[in-house]
Amino acid sequence: MSVLTAVIIGLAMGVLFGLALEKSRVMEPGFIIGQFQMRNFIMIKVMLSAIATGLVVLAVLNALGMVSLSVKAALVGHMVVGGLLLGVGIVLAGACPGTTLAQIGAGYRDAWAILAGGLAGAFTYGYFQKPIDAALNWSSIGLGNWGKMTLVDLLPGGFPALALIFAALIVAGLMALERWRPWREEMERNDPLAKAGGKARAGRSAYATPAE
């Protein structure tokens, strides 16, 4: 595939991704930190819906033999330390790498600094890859490279069956979560664009609110 074709496909997919991130408010710093403080569950609702959908999509495409999976190797030291840093970065930035761009598009000017810092961070890993990789290779204590391991290697059943089972479990979990924390209430309570006195023009809301 030519670079131009790939770029056009990427832009089109990105526009849909960006719409979903902005409309669901999952790119709001307050929603992301609210999730980590367990006060606002919109982020986990978006993520688990996307994961369950992905599981079903990949179960079908994999069963039809149309796709092979693209799994990342479990280098345990890298996953643990990288994951811990990722969590710290998300809370300080109020964004993850993808939502940084959504914040820029939505008009948060401080997100440009997240982008600049992110480029510097990505450069730093690439430049110091050798010493960082050496320090995070914990194979001497059995936590080295576990390879492209998935739950299919640990549980009975092939990928399509397991994927559908996990998707069903996630849907059941989301239904319980929705009963406990209805999304409309969470949205009304936390959406910075819904608050009176904000810059938002709330008259074109998707749904009627008590204030309207």
Place this chain on the structure above:
Amino acid sequence: MSVLAARSWSPYAAGILIGLLQIPAFLLINTALGASSSFVTVAASLAGLIDPAMLAIPYFKSHVATAKDWWQVALVAGVALGAFLSVRMAGTARPAMSEIWARVMGLRSFPARLVVAFLGGFVLLLGARIANGCTSGHGLSGLSQLAVSSLIAMGAMFASGIALSAFFKRV
């Protein structure tokens, strides 16, 4: 176009739309959704403008070589464009920085917030590149494939995120 003009969507509708994007990612680009390696592609390209020798560094060389690399750069550029179109069509607007920064960590000045944002972005992408994935590549795509790597990375991410945000005031 009332769907696009809506101020907000159900998180489930948004999540399903994001999950469906795995179809073109796998079928057309032969990869899964991700965002953080595009930062390497752009950082390496910028570094290469200043010093072409930078592009000989193996990690940088491997991130500027294929159509897939530029697909992901276009994807994240599209994310910014999609969010921009979303707010334009809804007629909403945001301030220069979120109001929550004053509430959770007493950050009222924009320059001070820029410093924290830069630092956060640095740690964010350093971590994402060490883990070889972010909330998209591990959180969405890896978990959609039941990957053990992604379960470890996301467990660690939520653990440190929950621990650090506990020191903040309530959002």
